[in-house]
Amino acid sequence: MTSLASQPAGRSGARRASVQEGGAVRSGMTLAAYLFLSPYLALFIAFMLLPTLAAVGISFMRWDILGTPEFIGLDNYRQIFADPLFLTAIRNTFYFVFLTAIPMVVLGLALAMLLDQKLKGTAFVRTVVFLPYVVMVSTVGILWGWLFDKGTGLVNYYLTTIGIEPIAWLKDPHWSMPALAITTIWWTVNTNMIIFLAALQDISEELHDAATLDGAGPWQRFVYITLPLLRPAMALVTALTIINGWRVFGQAYVMTQGGPEASTFVIVQYIYLTAFQNFEMGPAAAAGVVLLLITLVFSLAQMKLMKAI
């Protein structure tokens, strides 16, 4: 935590140093800087920057594994938007984002506030909540696939003990996406919790004490102190949750294979199917670009919204 306090000082220190140094030193520094940067930049350009540009390029081409690539303008986009399966995938993915976004942010914050208190056992509970983070998606799918089983799953067993009829979670198109959302929240809410925890621990204690002395109750302190100070963390958590929501794939692939009745068929599975099972690289790249545009629009809208609040 102490390292944080000195961080702005470090930044301005770097600026100060550059003012003091002469031109010769500075060109030496430029050379040194690029020497240090070069291994990462080489990897970044080769495996991040160029593939991004290539993806956009391929989306305008007919590009099968065999044969020469050919520029075909927007044909790939026309093709995927005429494909009912792609539209279903967009709708399903949007539904998944809708089901997960608010619980992931609200629950992430609630867990962080609960476990930020100075009470015995919070460290243990934090570790328990964080444990799913280290579980791989295939395992999450295998485990929750069974927990949600209609006949032998624990979820239905405990629901029936409180009088709820067994639900065919993963076999019923109405319940398959909520089941995936619950699984995902269990699996990944911990990342949001940790980000909120880090932000909460940075809010000074005196602020709360002063407000308490002025007669502010817990709710007022939450609304007027905690929430405003959490805005940067809130913005980050919301953006990450939404982007990751649009990128959902593994859970759906392992638990339901996109079914039943394509009710959990998502955009990334469409990319996978188109590129690596039908070997149509152009339309798959176009679907990838659409995914990028969707996440960009959502990120920008969310940033605007955060500023407005």
Add this chain to the structure above:
Amino acid sequence: MQDQRSNRAGKSLGGRTLAYVLMIVVTALWGAPILWMLVTSIKPESEIYAYPPAWIPDAPTLEAYGALFQRFPMLTWFRNSAVVGILTTVLTLAVDALAAYPLARMQFPGRRVIMGVIFATFLLPYELLFVPLFLGLNSYGLVDSVFSLTVPASANAFGVFLLTQFFQAVPRELEDAAIMDGCGRFGFFWRILLPLTKPGLATVAIFTFVASWNNFFWPLIATNSDETRTLPVGLATLVGGAGMSMKQSVLMASAVVATLPTAIFFLALQRHFVRGIAATGIKG
């Protein structure tokens, strides 16, 4: 870190009781699936579907683990995941730390642009890259190799971002003194900067290793033989088609085996990890 906190909600007895009730509920909801996985993996066949569900097996056995290792190339998948995870982590730490040093502590033309471009990739859905990456690697005959599973992954921007935050916090005077003493920039980087920022390096190591160990989509595309297949891809085949008749105890044993390395890695470095996250600059 925790000790500075006062009892915000827990001041009254009622508040504290409520907090503990909630903590028990949270522990049950998040812990039960993991516990169920462990318990089922050591159950004999006759107990797996016992009604009501039994949380303590009557006659614990390791036969599910035996069956798992006998019927599937678990050791090969495990070894592949370990090799890929370790190589990716070492490579990522090396290139990220080298890149973060000038970004955090030097002034040079292009710095802002480079940082902007690198950090913009945070918002990139990586799935977009898989088609061109696959085509590119395929044209060099590199698909289904350790290379395709390790090197592209180390271009990730997260480690650079996190280490930049850590490196900025190290006082300027230390660097000036070190360079004055003839230590050189690399000497300062290697002998002073890195040892001072161990929590940051540990956090990047955890994130990278866990991400690599659990990475699913890219290895699903980039591997097509058991020789290179990693655990997540191998395990996914247990539930599809061939695995439909698989006993739940064997599936849960696979889950335990797959989770153990990352769980141990995480628990061992957990202390650094929370400090590392706290230092990301994501604060109120």
